Amino acid sequence: KATIALRGVHKTYGRTTALDGLELDVREGEFFCLLGPSGAGKTTTLKTVAGLELPDSGAVLLDGADMKGVEPYDRGVAMCFESYALYPHKSAYDNLASPLRSPRHRLPAAEARERIGAIAELLGISALLDRPVGRLSNGQRQRVALGRVLVRPARAFLLDEPLSHLDAKLRQQMRAELKAIGAVQHTTTLYVTHDSVEALALGDRIGVIREGRIVQTGTREEIWYQP
Ligand code: ADP
Ligand code: ADP
Numbered sequence: 001k002a003t004i005a006l007r008g009v010h011k012t013y014g015r016t017t018a019l020d021g022l023e024l025d026v027r028e029g030e031f032f033c034l035l036g037p038s039g040a041g042k043t044t045t046l047k048t049v050a051g052l053e054l055p056d057s058g059a060v061l062l063d064g065a066d067m068k069g070v071e072p073y074d075r076g077v078a079m080c081f082e083s084y085a086l087y088p089h090k091s092a093y094d095n096l097a098s099p100l101r102s103p104r105h106r107l108p109a110a111e112a113r114e115r116i117g118a119i120a121e122l123l124g125i126s127a128l129l130d131r132p133v134g135r136l137s138n139g140q141r142q143r144v145a146l147g148r149v150l151v152r153p154a155r156a157f158l159l160d161e162p163l164s165h166l167d168a169k170l171r172q173q174m175r176a177e178l179k180a181i182g183a184v185q186h187t188t189t190l191y192v193t194h195d196s197v198e199a200l201a202l203g204d205r206i207g208v209i210r211e212g213r214i215v216q217t218g219t220r221e222e223i224w225y226q227p
Contacts, residue, residue, distance in 0.1 A: 001027075001028065001063070001064055002025040002026060002027055002028075002061070002064075003026055003027065003028045003029075003062065003063055003155060003156055003188040004024070004025070004026040004032075004049055004060075004061075004062060004156055004188065004190060005024065005025050005026075005059075005060070005061040005062075005064075006022050006023060006024040006045070006048070006049070006058065006059070006060055006061075007023060007058055007059045007060075007061065008021045008022070008023065008057065008058035008059070009021070009022040009023075009045075009048060009055045009057070009058035009059070009060065010022075010055060010056045010057045010058055011041075011044055011048060011053060011055055011056055011212075012056055017211070017212055018041045018044040018212055019041050019044055019045065019048065019055070019058075019212040020041075020211060020212035020213050021058070021212075021213060022041065022045060022058070022209075022212060022213060022214060023214055024045070024207060024214055026156070026188060026190050027188070027205075028188055029186045029187070029188055030188060030189075030204040030205060031179075031182045031189045031191065031202060031203055031204045032188075032189065032190050032191065032203060032204065032205050032206075032207065033191045033192075033193060033198070033199035033202055033203030033205070033206045033207070034190060034191065034192045034193070034206075034207050034209055035193055035194070035195075035196055035199040035203075035206055035207065035208050035209070036194065036208060036209035036210055037194055037210070038194055040194075040209045040210050040211060040212070041209055041211070041212040042160070042192040042193075042194075042209060043160055043192065044212075045192070045209070046079065046158045046160055046190065046192055048060055049062075049075075049077060049156075049158060049190065050072055050075065050077055050079050050158055051067060051070060051071060051072035051075050052072055062075060062076065062077070062155065062156070063155065073104060076154055076155045076156075077154055077155060077156045077157070077158055078099075078149045078150075078152050078154035078156075078157050078158070079149065079157075079158040079159075079160070080145060080146060080148070080149040080157070080158070080159050080160060080162050085145075086133045086141060086144060086145055086148070087133065088132065088133050088134030089132055089133075089134060090132065090133065091129060091130050091131060091132055091133070092120075092125060092128050092129045092130070092131055092132075092133055092136065092140075092144045093116065093120075093129040093130065095133050095144050095147075095148055096116045096119065096120065096129075096144065096147050096148055096151050097112060097116060098148070099148055099151060099152045100112040100115070100116075100151060100152060105152045105153065107153075115151055116129075116147075116151060119147045119150050119151050119181075120147065122177060122180060122181050122184065123143040123144075123146065123147050123177060123181075124143065124177065125140060125143050125144060125147065128140055128144075138165055138166065139166055139167075139170045139174075142162065142163070142165055142166060142174075143174070145162070146159075146162055146174075146178075150181060150185070150187075154187065155187075155188065156187065156188040156189065156190060157187055157188070157189045157190070158189075158190050158192075159189065159190070159191045159192065160192045161192055161193055161194070162191075163175065163193075163198065164193075171198070175198060175201050175202060178202060179201075179202060182202075191203070199223075200220050200223065200224060203220060204219070204220075205217065205218065205219055205220075206218065206219075206220065206223045208223070
């Protein structure tokens, strides 16, 4: 059964069609990359899943349940946008901890500490946890932002170009880390990128989106060997 399903989703902004009858299935536990050029409708797809945009028509299903009328906070998905919303004056630890302090995700303190410790280790930021986020490098900040998403228990992670601000070397390093995290957590992930190298490196499956439609879906091998 699909964790995330979009059925014939249409979304327009004025005269611009962002999603044109989009069909998408993301299976439980898989790392699914949505790959397409700028303006193809990737971010709109994520926002629609998260409930930040409402489809003009069509349906969004999470674990088979129609999300019509379900508020973003009640959808159980965790999202990371390109512009990372961090608290610059708070420590990296507090930035990671804040989602776990909200009523919806509150965890017992010991469990929260353990979760934060594990995520920090996976992301290679254990030694930075006491530092204010405003004094970290770009790459370090991006790790904290990712950590903030990955730390909360969620039925799916929605990641919007999370590596786009990094230089090539860091990007490659973090790809490997993301893969490791996926292997450990097995949480369904919908990952948006315009970078085919990234999609091929990360995706269990890849969906190619163009002009608001999925034009191709397959495993890495299936997509790779397309002429
Ligand atoms: P992508 O993430 O693939 O770059 P988007 O989902 O952001 O694509 O955008 C899809 C289309 O919808 C683009 O043509 C974009 O300009 C348009 N669009 C997205 N958001 C808005 C908005 N808030 N207002 C008007 N047009 C928008
Ligand atoms: P949750 O989203 O689960 O309630 P968060 O701690 O992530 O928990 O967010 C709490 C609120 O603080 C949200 O409304 C979020 O948008 C907001 N927020 C998060 N980061 C910042 C920031 N850097 N500046 C201002 N508001 C923020």
